[in-house]
Amino acid sequence: MTETATPLWEVFVRPRNGLAHRHVGSLHAHDAMMALQAARDVYTRRGETLSIWVVPSSAIVASDPAEKDMMFEPTATKIYRHPTFYDVPDDVGHM
Amino acid sequence: MYAQGLNSTDPAAVEAEDPDRLAAFQARIDAEEKIEPNDWMPAQYRRTLVRQISQHAHSEVIGMQPEGNWVTRAPTLARKAQLLAKIQDEAGHGLYLYSAAETLGVTREALYDQLLSGRAKYSSIFNYPTLNYADMGAIGWLVDGAAIMNQIPLCRCSYGPYARAMILVCKEESFHQRQGYAIMVAMCRGSAEQRAMAQDALNRFWQPSIMMFGPHDSNSTHSELSMKWKIKRFTNDGLRRKFIDATVPQAHSLGLTIPDPDLRFNEATGHWEHGAIDWDEFARVLGGDGPCNRQRLKHRRAAEAEGAWVREAAAAYAAKRRGANERAA
Numbered sequence: 001m002t003e004t005a006t007p008l009w010e011v012f013v014r015p016r017n018g019l020a021h022r023h024v025g026s027l028h029a030h031d032a033m034m035a036l037q038a039a040r041d042v043y044t045r046r047g048e049t050l051s052i053w054v055v056p057s058s059a060i061v062a063s064d065p066a067e068k069d070m071m072f073e074p075t076a077t078k079i080y081r082h083p084t085f086y087d088v089p090d091d092v093g094h095m
Numbered sequence: 096m097y098a099q100g101l102n103s104t105d106p107a108a109v110e111a112e113d114p115d116r117l118a119a120f121q122a123r124i125d126a127e128e129k130i131e132p133n134d135w136m137p138a139q140y141r142r143t144l145v146r147q148i149s150q151h152a153h154s155e156v157i158g159m160q161p162e163g164n165w166v167t168r169a170p171t172l173a174r175k176a177q178l179l180a181k182i183q184d185e186a187g188h189g190l191y192l193y194s195a196a197e198t199l200g201v202t203r204e205a206l207y208d209q210l211l212s213g214r215a216k217y218s219s220i221f222n223y224p225t226l227n228y229a230d231m232g233a234i235g236w237l238v239d240g241a242a243i244m245n246q247i248p249l250c251r252c253s254y255g256p257y258a259r260a261m262i263l264v265c266k267e268e269s270f271h272q273r274q275g276y277a278i279m280v281a282m283c284r285g286s287a288e289q290r291a292m293a294q295d296a297l298n299r300f301w302q303p304s305i306m307m308f309g310p311h312d313s314n315s316t317h318s319e320l321s322m323k324w325k326i327k328r329f330t331n332d333g334l335r336r337k338f339i340d341a342t343v344p345q346a347h348s349l350g351l352t353i354p355d356p357d358l359r360f361n362e363a364t365g366h367w368e369h370g371a372i373d374w375d376e377f378a379r380v381l382g383g384d385g386p387c388n389r390q391r392l393k394h395r396r397a398a399e400a401e402g403a404w405v406r407e408a409a410a411a412y413a414a415k416r417r418g419a420n421e422r423a424a
Binding site: 005006008024025026027028029030031034041042043045046062064065066 | 131133134135180183184187190191194197202203204259260263267406409410412413416
């Protein structure tokens with residue numbers, strides 16, 4: 001094959017207003033317009049969406065799963081960030 | 096089923112892994128945690144998944160051909176639109192699956208190359224010809240029905256991207272089976288000639304459909320590790336039995352006869368038992384010598400070659416636009 005590899009894009013769709021765009025998968029396309037059209041054909045054949053985002057996969061910066069402890073463990077010890085950490089007297093009722 | 100052509104896993108390769116990492120990996124699998132692309136995984140797990148997912152993708156792509164054969168000759172405009180929608184879904188399913196395979200570090204181009212060079216396998220079922228429009232009914236009902244039996248447990252596969260792709264596929268696939276069965280119902284309620292066509296299609300597609308589940312468990316060497324790693328949740332024979340139990344009453348409802356003189360209902364187990372399967376034929380078709388293997392690959396290669404100028408033009412246009420933007424900046 002004489003062809004160069006086609007760039008990869010990540011596809012996000014918003015099923016309806018009020019919901020966030022959600023990642024649904026990826027596809028290959030040479031430019032943004034073709035990526036949008038391909039995303040329409042591949043990921044929205046049954047009226048699942050009102051809006052599509054396509055993002056070059058190379059533009060995504062991801063955290064490293066091997067460093068997940070260093071990244072996220074500190075939150076596990078901060079239980080005072082949760083409302084259930086604090087006692088409210090019974091006679092006060094729901095707060 | 097889409098892994099019919101998998102080579103047996105290599106136990107030596109698994110033993111070569113770091114035992115601590117392997118144990119931690121197995122513990123995650125046992126805890127029903129999903130494995131995601133950047134997580135550590137045994138090389139054999141990665142290899143098995145690349146093969147299984149890409150064979151599945153190839154099957155979806157090649158699977159468009161037997162149905163494409165009848166688009167221009169569908170009996171009504173509505174049926175033509177339905178068939179086109181189904182074929183479009185198969186293309187979409189192939190693309191979801193190629194994307195899932197790519198998350199394991201293999202390129203799309205390499206996967207296409209494996210298919211076009213004939214090194215990769217795809218499901219044996221798509222190497223049978225579609226001789227008349229009744230076959231569109233039989234394929235939707237039986238082949239998509241068998242595929243659903245296989246794909247529903249794959250929605251819980253341990254590898255996240257494969258499981259997510261399968262959820263998308265399964266949502267769309269049930270339309271395929273019902274569309275096929277509706278064709279069979281229409282034909283079986285039609286003229287004597289139409290009923291004969293429906294029976295003939297069932298006669299030709301029954302054996303190839305139950306072969307889709309692959310060899311008997313006693314001859315399926317790669318099952319054990321795939322089950323342990325939760326790539327696979329049910330055995331070939333288990334899925335085949337579920338399919339036959341579901342399908343026999345559907346055939347009876349149509350007034351059709353399953354073409355297996357040894358088929359009988361076992362009162363004790365509550366399951367249907369099938370007669371002998373022609374495994375020589377299965378091996379022949381999988382090995383490249385089925386009725387349509389050459390035609391399928393030839394067609395796929397031609398489509399790839401004829402589309403090359405489109406891909407080249409798109410790449411050239413994108414490069415030109417990039418150049419213009421850089422000059423303007």
